[in-house]
Amino acid sequence: MGLNKKSVDDINVKGLKVLCRCDFNVPLKDGKITDENRLVAALPTIKKLIADGGKVILCSHLGKVKTEEDYTTKTLAPVAARLSELLGQEVKFAADREVVGPNAKAAVEAMKDGDVILLENTRFRKEETKCGEEFSKDLASICDVFVNDAFGTAHRAHCSNVGVASLVDTAVVGYLMQKEIDFLGNAVENPVRPFVAILGGAKVADKLNVISNLLEKCDTLIIGGGMAYTFLKAKGYEIGNSLVDETKIDYCKEMMEKAESLGKKLLLPVDSVMVDAFPNPIDAEIPTYVYDADAMAADKEACDIGPKTIELYAEAVKTAKTVVWNGPMGVFENPILAAGTKAVAAALAETDATTIIGGGDSAAAVNQLGYGDKMSHISTGGGASLEFLEGKELPGVAAANDK
Numbered sequence: 001m002g003l004n005k006k007s008v009d010d011i012n013v014k015g016l017k018v019l020c021r022c023d024f025n026v027p028l029k030d031g032k033i034t035d036e037n038r039l040v041a042a043l044p045t046i047k048k049l050i051a052d053g054g055k056v057i058l059c060s061h062l063g064k065v066k067t068e069e070d071y072t073t074k075t076l077a078p079v080a081a082r083l084s085e086l087l088g089q090e091v092k093f094a095a096d097r098e099v100v101g102p103n104a105k106a107a108v109e110a111m112k113d114g115d116v117i118l119l120e121n122t123r124f125r126k127e128e129t130k131c132g133e134e135f136s137k138d139l140a141s142i143c144d145v146f147v148n149d150a151f152g153t154a155h156r157a158h159c160s161n162v163g164v165a166s167l168v169d170t171a172v173v174g175y176l177m178q179k180e181i182d183f184l185g186n187a188v189e190n191p192v193r194p195f196v197a198i199l200g201g202a203k204v205a206d207k208l209n210v211i212s213n214l215l216e217k218c219d220t221l222i223i224g225g226g227m228a229y230t231f232l233k234a235k236g237y238e239i240g241n242s243l244v245d246e247t248k249i250d251y252c253k254e255m256m257e258k259a260e261s262l263g264k265k266l267l268l269p270v271d272s273v274m275v276d277a278f279p280n281p282i283d284a285e286i287p288t289y290v291y292d293a294d295a296m297a298a299d300k301e302a303c304d305i306g307p308k309t310i311e312l313y314a315e316a317v318k319t320a321k322t323v324v325w326n327g328p329m330g331v332f333e334n335p336i337l338a339a340g341t342k343a344v345a346a347a348l349a350e351t352d353a354t355t356i357i358g359g360g361d362s363a364a365a366v367n368q369l370g371y372g373d374k375m376s377h378i379s380t381g382g383g384a385s386l387e388f389l390e391g392k393e394l395p396g397v398a399a400a401n402d403k
Contacts, residue, residue: 003181003185003186003189003397004402004403005172005173005177005178005181005397005400005401005402005403006170006171006172006173006400006401006402006403007172007173007174007175007177007178008045008048008049008147008172008173008174008175009048010172010403011145011170011172012052013049013052013053013054013144013145014052014053014054014113015053015054015055015113016054016055016144016145017054017055017057017108017111017142017143017144017145018049018054018055018056018057018143018144018145018146018147019057019059019139019140019142019143019145019146019147019164019168020045020046020049020056020057020058020059020146020147020148020149020174021059021060021146021147021148021149021150021160021161021164022038022042022045022046022058022059022060022149022150022174023038023041023042023060023149023150023151023152023153023176023380024038024039024042024058024060024062024076024079025038025060025061025062025063025152026038026039026062026079028062028073028074028078031073031078032078033078033079033082036082036086038380039079039082039083039086040086041176041380042149042174042176043086043087044175045147045149045174045175045176046058046083046087046116047087048175049147050087050089050114050116053113053114054113054114054145055108055111055112055113055114055115056114056115056116056117057104057108057116057117057118057119057142057143058083058091058116058117058118058119059099059118059119059122059139059160060076060079060121060122060150060160061121061122061123061128061153061158061160062074062075062076062079062121062123063121063123064123065121065123065124071097071124074121074123075095075120075121076093076118076119076120076121077093077095079118080092080093080118081093083116083118087116089114089116090115090116091116091117091118092107092115092116092117092118093117093118093120094107094117094118094119094120095120096119096120097120097124098124098125098138099119099120099121099122099124099125099135099138099139100119100135100138100139100141100142104117104119104120104142105142108142122158122159122160125159127159128158128159128160129156129158131157131158131159131162131163132159132163133163135159135163136159136163136164136166136167137167139159139160139163139164139167140164140167140168143164143168144168144169144170145168145170145171145172146164146165146168146170146171146172147171147172147173147174148161148165148171148172148173148174148177148396148399148400149173149174149175149176149177150176150177150396151176151177151180151379151380151381151384151396152380152381152382152383152384153381153384153396154177154180154381154384154394154395154396154397155381155383155384155387155392155394155395155396156395156396157395157396161395161396161399162395162396162399165399165400166399170401171399171400171401172400172401173397173400176380177396177397177400179377180377180379180380180381180384180385180388181397183354183356183376183377183379184324184356184358184377184379184385184388184389185388185397187322187324187354187356188213188214188217188324188388188389188391189217189391191217191218191321191322192321192322192354193219193321193322194219194220194319194320194321194322195217195218195219195220195320195321195322195323195324196218196219196220196221196222196316196317196319196320196322196323196324196353197214197217197218197220197221197222197323197324197325197389198222198224198313198317198323198324198325198326198327198344199211199214199221199222199223199224199225199227199326199327200223200224200225200227200228200325200326200327200328200329200330200341200361200362201225201226201227201326201327201328201361202225202226202227202243203226203227203243203245204227204230204231204245204248204251204252205245205248206386207227207326207327207386208248208251209390209391209392210326210386210389210390211223211255212255212258213389213390213391214324214389215255215258215259215262215264215266216262217391218264218324219264219265220264220265220266220267220316220320221259221264221265221266221267222267222313222316223266223267223268223269224269224305224309224313224327224328224329224330224340224344225327225328225329225330226242226243227243227245227327228268228269228305229242229243229244229302230243230244230245230248230249230252231252231255231256231268232268232269232293232296233249233252234249234250234252234253234256235256235268237293237294237296238295238296238298239296239302240274240296240297240298240299240300240301240302241277241299241300241301242272242274242296242301242302243301243302265316267312267313267316268293269293269302269305269306269309270292270293270306270308270309270312271290271291271292271293271305271306271307271308271309272290272291272293272296272302272303272304272305272306272309273288273289273290273302273303273304273305273306273330273337273339273340274288274289274290274291274296274297274300274301274302274303275287275288275289275300275301275303275337276299276300276301277301278301278303278331279303279331279334279337282331282333282334283333283334283335284334285336286334286336288303288304288336288337290306290307291306292306292308293309303330303331303334303337304329304330304331304337304338304339304340304341305329305330305340306340309340310339310340310343310344313329313343313344313347314343314344314346314347317344317347317348317351317353318347318351320351320353321353321354322353322354322356323348323351323353323354323355323356324356324358324389325344325348325355325356325357325358325362326357326358326359326360326362326385326386326389327358327360327361327362328340328341328361328362328365329341329343329344332361332365338365341365342365342369345365345366345369345371346369346371348366348371348374348375349371349374349375350374354376354377355374355375355376355377356375356376356377356379357375357377357378357379358379358382358385358386358388358389359378359379359380359381359382359383359384359385359386360382360385360386363378363379363380363382366378384396
C-alpha cells in the first residue's frame with residue numbers, strides 16, 4: 001500500500017485556486033451546529049492554505065440527501081457562518097443547489113489571495129456518490145490544486161474526493177489525513193513491536209478481514225465484545241444465550257489455528273459477566289453474575305468481559321509498544337456492563353505505547369471517559385479506519401500524488 005503521499009507541507013499554493021475537501025458532516029439541530037469538533041479539526045489545514053496566500057475553496061458533504069426537504073435542512077450555510085467566526089475572516093457561502101453554479105463561479109472569479117469560500121453540500125448533486133464524471137469536471141474546473149482532508153469518506157470513491165483528484169495535476173492530503181495515514185496506516189504496515197491489537201464489537205462478520213489481516217501483522221490479538229462468544233463456542237464451550245454467529249464458527253476455528261501456526265497469541269475472555277436477559281431499556285439496572293469461560297450458565301447471556309479477563313487484557317497492553325483498539329468489550333451503553341470497556345481504555349491511557357483508537361464506538365468510549373488526550377491517535381473515521389485495519393487501499397488516499 002503506497003502510504004507516502006504528498007501533503008500540504010510539500011506545496012505552496014500562493015495565488016492558486018485550491019479546492020479543499022473537508023469533513024464538515026456535523027450534527028445540526030434546528031439549523032444550529034451541536035458539535036463543532038470537525039470544524040475545529042479542519043482549521044490547521046485551512047489556515048496553512050490561507051497563510052500561503054491561496055484562494056481557498058472548501059467543500060464537504062453533510063448527511064444523506066434523499067428528500068426535497070433535505071435541500072433545506074442539510075445546507076452548509078450554518079457551517080460557513082461558524083467557520084467565519086473560528087477563522088476570524090469571512091467565509092463566503094456559495095448557495096448553489098448544483099454546488100458549482102453561478103454563485104460559486106462568480107465568487108471564485110472575484111477571489112483575492114487568502115480569501116475563503118464554501119461550496120454547498122456536495123451530496124446535493126446526485127452523481128457525487130457515484131463518482132459521476134460531470135460533477136468531478138465541474139469541481140476540477142474551479143481549481144488548480146486539490147487537497148483532501150476528509151478521512152471519514154476516504155474508503156469511498158466519490159466526486160469530491162477521488163473524481164476531482166484524478167482531473168487536477170496536483171492532489172495532496174491535508175494535516176488530518178496525514179495523521180490518519182501516519183498512525184493507522186503505518187501502525188498496521190510497519191508497527192513498533194510488540195504490537196497488540198484489541199478487537200471488540202458485536203459481530204464477527206463485521207471484522208472477518210480485520211481479524212485475518214491483524215493476525216498476520218500483530219504479536220497479540222485480543223478479542224472481546226459479542227464476537228468473543230462465537231470464538232468460545234468454536235472452542236466447544238457452553239455460551240448460554242450469548243451472541244453467536246453460527247455461520248462463522250468454522251471461521252473462528254480457522255483463525256485460532258492460523259494464530260497458532262503463525263506463533264501469535266490470540267486472547268479470548270477467561271471469564272464473563274452474564275445477565276438473565278439483555279437489558280431493556282439498554283441502561284436498565286440489572287443483576288449480574290460472573291462465570292469462568294469454560295463454565296458458563298446455559299440460561300444466561302454474557303454481556304461483558306469478567307474481572308480475570310480485564311486483568312489478562314490489561315497485562316497484555318502493558319507489554320506493548322503499539323496498541324490498536326477497535327470495538328467495545330461489552331454492552332458499554334449500560335454502566336453496569338461497561339466495566340470491561342472502561343478497563344481497556346484505562347490500560348491504554350496508562351501505557352507509554354503508541355495507542356491508536358480505530359474510530360466508532362471505541363472513540364466514543366475513550367472520549368466519554370475523559371481519556372481522549374491520553375491516546376496517541378483517535379481516528380475520525382469508523383468505516384475508513386476498519387478498512388485500513390483490513391489492509392485495504394483506501395480510494396481517497398490512493399488518489400493523492402505520491403511523494
